[in-house]
Amino acid sequence: MTAPVYISGVGVISAIGSNVAENLEALTSGKAGMRAMQRLQSIHKDSLPVAEVKLSNDELAALTGLPAHTSRTALLSTAAAREALAGSGIDIANWRTGFISANSVGGMDKTEDFFDDFLRDNNSGHLREVVNHECGAVTEITADALGIKDFVTTISTACSSSANSIFLGARLIRQNKLDVVIAGGTDALTRFTLNGFNTLMILDSEYCQPFDDNRRGLNLGEGAGYVVLVSDTVAKTLDQQPRVAITGWANANDAHHQTASSPDGKGNLLAMSGALKKAGLSPGDIDYINLHGTGTNNNDIAEGTAIRTLFEGAYPDMSSTKSLPVIRWAPAAG
Amino acid sequence: MSLKQKDIYISGSVCIRNRTVRSGDKIVFKSDESADLFSSLYEKLDIDYPKFFKMDALCKLGTAAAHVLLKDFDKSAYQPQELGIVLSNKSGSIEADINYFESSKTFPSPSLFVYTLPNIVIGEISIRYGFKGENAFFISEQFDPEWIVFYVGNLVQHQGIKACICGWVDVENDEYDARFFLIEQGKDNGLNFTADNMRAVFSQE
Amino acid sequence: MDKKELIYQLKQQIIKQLNLSGKTPEDIGDDDPLFVEGLGLDSIDALELIVLLQQEYNIKLKNAEEGQTIFRSITTMADYILEQQAGAAN
Numbered sequence: 031m032t033a034p035v036y037i038s039g040v041g042v043i044s045a046i047g048s049n050v051a052e053n054l055e056a057l058t059s060g061k062a063g064m065r066a067m068q069r070l071q072s073i074h075k076d077s078l079p080v081a082e083v084k085l086s087n088d089e090l091a092a093l094t095g096l097p098a099h100t101s102r103t104a105l106l107s108t109a110a111a112r113e114a115l116a117g118s119g120i121d122i123a124n125w126r127t128g129f130i131s132a133n134s135v136g137g138m139d140k141t142e143d144f145f146d147d148f149l150r151d152n153n154s155g156h157l158r159e160v161v162n163h164e165c166g167a168v169t170e171i172t173a174d175a176l177g178i179k180d181f182v183t184t185i186s187t188a189c190s191s192s193a194n195s196i197f198l199g200a201r202l203i204r205q206n207k208l209d210v211v212i213a214g215g216t217d218a219l220t221r222f223t224l225n226g227f228n229t230l231m232i233l234d235s236e237y238c239q240p241f242d243d244n245r246r247g248l249n250l251g252e253g254a255g256y257v258v259l260v261s262d263t264v265a266k267t268l269d270q271q272p273r274v275a276i277t278g279w280a281n282a283n284d285a286h287h288q289t290a291s292s293p294d295g296k297g298n299l300l301a302m303s304g305a306l307k308k309a310g311l312s313p314g315d316i317d318y319i320n321l322h323g324t325g326t327n328n329n330d331i332a333e334g335t336a337i338r339t340l341f342e343g344a345y346p347d348m349s350s351t352k353s354l355p356v357i358r359w360a361p362a363a364g
Numbered sequence: 365m366s367l368k369q370k371d372i373y374i375s376g377s378v379c380i381r382n383r384t385v386r387s388g389d390k391i392v393f394k395s396d397e398s399a400d401l402f403s404s405l406y407e408k409l410d411i412d413y414p415k416f417f418k419m420d421a422l423c424k425l426g427t428a429a430a431h432v433l434l435k436d437f438d439k440s441a442y443q444p445q446e447l448g449i450v451l452s453n454k455s456g457s458i459e460a461d462i463n464y465f466e467s468s469k470t471f472p473s474p475s476l477f478v479y480t481l482p483n484i485v486i487g488e489i490s491i492r493y494g495f496k497g498e499n500a501f502f503i504s505e506q507f508d509p510e511w512i513v514f515y516v517g518n519l520v521q522h523q524g525i526k527a528c529i530c531g532w533v534d535v536e537n538d539e540y541d542a543r544f545f546l547i548e549q550g551k552d553n554g555l556n557f558t559a560d561n562m563r564a565v566f567s568q569e
Numbered sequence: 570m571d572k573k574e575l576i577y578q579l580k581q582q583i584i585k586q587l588n589l590s591g592k593t594p595e596d597i598g599d600d601d602p603l604f605v606e607g608l609g610l611d612s613i614d615a616l617e618l619i620v621l622l623q624q625e626y627n628i629k630l631k632n633a634e635e636g637q638t639i640f641r642s643i644t645t646m647a648d649y650i651l652e653q654q655a656g657a658a659n
Contacts, residue, residue, distance in 0.1 A: 188481075229472045231616055231633035246632065283499060285444070285490040288478045290612050300445070300496065328612070403590075414609070417590035471624050474616035475587075 035200045036265045036272035039118025039258035041110040041214075045081035045251050048093070049113055064237055064249055072221050074228065077235055080219055081251025096175060101137035101162050102252075104171040107216035110254035111172050114212055118258040119268050125209035128181035130199050131169040131256075132191030132215030137162035139218045168216070181208055189322075190281060191215050192255065197279045199259045209264050214256030224250055230289065238325030240350040241334070248325045278311065280304025290328050295336030298322075302340055316346045323350025369517045372557040376546035377565045378433040380425060385409070387432050401540065402428070413492060420460040420479035421535045423488040426451070429542040430489045430529060437527075437546060444496035448525040449486045450516050452502040453534035457482040485533055497525050507532045507543070507566060509559035517557065520549050532566075575647045583643075586621050587614050600642045607642075615640060628653045 043049065045063030046056035056063065063081045070080065083090075083106060090105035091098035094112065111129070115122070137160070144159035162168060169184040181202070185195045192215030199211035217223070227233050227250060234247040265272050282304060284297030291297055306312065322333055337348070379386040383401060385393040395404045405428045406416055416427060439447070460479035467473040478484065483501035490496065498519050502511065512530050519525040531544040543566050547557045555561055570578070580594035587610065601607040604615070615636045622628045628650065630636060639649045 225468075225472070226477060229474050229477050229616070231474075231619065246634070282445075283487075283490055283496050285487075285494055285496050287491065287611060288484055288487055288613070296496075414589070414591070417588040471620045473620065475613050478613055 033204050033206070034262050034265075035203045035276045036260050036262070037257045037274040037276065038120065038260045038265065038268060038270075038272045039114045039116070040256070041112065041114030041117065042253065042255040043083055043085075043106055043110045043113075044253035044255070045083055048083070048085055048109070050117070062237070063251065070219055070221065070224070072224055074224060078224065078228070078233055079235070079237070079249060080224070081249060081253075082219055083252055094175065096171070099140075099158070100171060101168055102139045102218035103133055103135060103137060103216050104162070104168045106218060106252065106254040107131055107133070107168060107172040108175045110214070110216065111176060111212050111256045114214070114256040114258050115176060118210075118260070119270060120210055120258065120260065120264065122176075122178060122210060125264060126180045126207075127178050128183075128199065128202060128208045128211040128213075129169065129173045129176065129178040130181075130183055130185065130195040130211060130213045131172060132185045132187075132195045133165050133168055133217050134186055134188055134191060135217050135220050135223060136165035136168050138220045138222050142221055172216075176212070178212070181211075185215075193279070194281060196257060196259070196276070197281065200276050200279065203259055203261045206261075209261050211259040212256050213259055214254065216254035217252055219250060219252040232326050234325060240321070240323035240325040241330050245325050245327060245330065278305040278307070278309025280308060291332035293328075293331050293335065295332040295334070295339065298333050298336035299339055302336060313341050314344060316341075318346055319348035321348055321350040369513075369521065370556060371552075372517060372520050372547055372549050373551050373553050374545050374555045374557050374561055374565070375548045375551050375553060376433050376437070378429045378542070378544045379565070380405075380429050380432075380540060380542040385428075385432060387435075392432060415488075415492075418475060419488060420457070420463070420476070420484075421540070422453075422457060422459060422482065422533060423479065423485045425535055425540050425542050426485035426533045426544075427488055427492060429531075429533065429544040430493065433529065433544045433546050434493060439493065442526050444494050446497055446524060446526040447493075447495040448497040448516070448519050448523075448528040449489055449495055449499040450502075450512060450519070450528060450530040451483075451486060451500075451533050452504055452507065452512065453482060453532055454503065454505055455534050455536040456503055457484070459535050489529065495529070497528075498523055509562040509566070512562065513557060513559050516547060520547075531562075572647055572651060575650065576643055579643055579646055579650075582621060582625060583618070586617055597643060599644045603640050603642060610640075618646075622650070626650050626653070 040050055042053050044053060046061055047053040064079045067075045067080050069082050087102055087105060088098050090109060091100065094105055094108040096105060096108060140159040141163045144155045147155040162171065165186045166184040169182060173182040185191050185198065187194050195215060196213045199213035202208045202211060232247040234249055238247065238249045239245045280301045282297050282300035284292045286292035322329060377388055383395040384391060393408050395401050402424045409428060409431055411428065411431050416424060419427065457480050460476060464473065464476040464480050467476050486499045486501055516528050516530050519528060527548045529544055529546055533542045545562060576599055577594055580597050584592050597608065604610045615633065618640050619630050619633065619636060622630065639646060
């Protein structure tokens with residue numbers, strides 16, 4: 031049951047870079063990815079800053095080899111998943127390979143384009159804009175582009191989506207159902223997402239400030255990120271040995287509220303202690319925590335309380351990368 | 365020692381459809397045609413949970429079914445993390461989606477927005493009854509007892525779940541259909557947790 | 570409208586907007602806390618109250634945080650509405 035699961039490749043596209051190297055460079059130099067809305071057409075254009083991927087759909091189409099009318103969610107997904115696979119040194123023809131991709135909006139970007147015309151006149155609009163509306167359709171486009179056929183599935187559980195797709199990938203490898211899994215998530219920024227979060231009044235009109243006294247809320251963005259998970263058997267065949275293993279994971283239900291975390295951090299605590307238990311580690315073994323740190327009051331209280339309870343007196347280093355304008359592209363963040 | 369599928373039993377079932385509430389094979393309540401279904405359920409079933417009125421129809425239906433299902437369930441025999449919920453339906457959260465869309469034409473309603481996901485019904489039941497174990501919501505054209513038995517069986521055998529609410533909860537165009545099962549490990553009552561046994565309960569009219 | 574009438578109207582509107590079924594305006598004390606221990610409202614209800622202010626009184630809150638003081642009780646809500654209306658009239 032405790033067969034190791036290694037990470038042999040990563041791929042990412044976000045507001046601070048179109049590949050891993052650009053993202054790392056921006057993270058170390060503290061370059062911001064947020065700015066006024068450029069691509070998305072919204073009445074909030076001038077009031078809500080966002081973290082959009084700089085490449086246009088045409089540029090993404092050229093990068094991925096997909097048609098330019100493809101949903102942006104699939105374009106981003108294909109760019110990042112392909113980078114992850116290319117860097118992993120793996121020929122998927124030799125292994126049972128899976129693609130597990132999370133997203134929350136599916137082809138909503140295209141549906142919104144369709145809807146404008148359709149609202150004016152219900153005989154107008156191109157139906158090809160809506161055929162990939164559903165979340166799973168986006169995953170299929172990328173799986174086809176990468177030639178993955180053995181196992182393809184989509185996870186859509188809002189902010190925890192990508193974490194869940196990595197959990198599922200690791201479990202499938204541990205259970206010897208698959209040898210290689212490309213797991214992660216993607217989302218394009220859409221009006222649906224922006225207006226939904228805005229209804230909850232938790233969007234910050236400035237850069238978000240997680241764990242700051244002046245925190246006001248969160249910012250939205252878009253992007254995609256994947257890891258290539260491999261079994262021990264696969265790892266042994268690689269020229270470059272993987273340096274990272276996934277040893278523990280957990281998710282939890284705090285049974286508190288539809289949208290809010292319980293202030294005692296019960297859910298965070300259950301998830302963190304579950305992951306430690308699975309990995310056979312104790313809190314003292316942890317050197318660093320990358321915080322969820324969304325920038326909302328409610329998250330900070332729940333997350334902070336849980337960390338205090340678990341690590342009382344001996345805190346590891348911790349930080350939130352949300353304030354570094356990488357920002358939350360909801361499901362891809364985990 | 366690993367648990368076997370045959371050690372899992374159906375310890376309760378509830379069906380709400382055609383304005384009739386059944387617990388096992390007994391009719392618990394029949395609402396007359398003119399009454400508002402949920403108001404009469406609330407009153408006649410003694411639900412006593414004011415938040416009920418803030419819920420969308422799917423959550424009301426799920427909460428009412430869970431209320432009847434868990435009437436004699438001794439939750440204290442289990443840890444919260446040992447209690448799971450696995451539900452399914454065919455219409456997702458379409459009723460809440462439409463209501464939210466309508467409200468967004470004037471003032472988008474935050475309280476309608478939060479119900480625009482079908483698995484919120486699992487959340488509402490978790491909140492009400494303190495279930496903190498594994499949960500999942502599946503969408504399929506029809507109730508798929510083989511899948512539920514496989515999935516829930518796995519949770520019980522390998523994921524530390526000892527009792528689980530599972531079944532079907534669907535709302536579309538004022539058609540309400542809930543069939544809930546309570547399954548528990550090791551509570552031998554002769555009714556094994558199998559697809560056929562679920563189907564037999566499910567097809568009662 | 571004087572403050573007393575406004576308070577009664579607010580109670581009716583809140584009961585309707587928040588689906589507080591079974592409650593009557595008489596059940597809600599003017600100075601009872603609206604959240605947690607009083608009426609037991611939550612963060613989503615707070616957003617609904619913001620919508621209510623906008624819809625019924627044409628008052629727009631800039632951020633949800635402001636609600637914490639404004640929505641302490643029916644009286645604080647009524648005071649805020651009267652203050653805004655007076656401001657708008659000037």
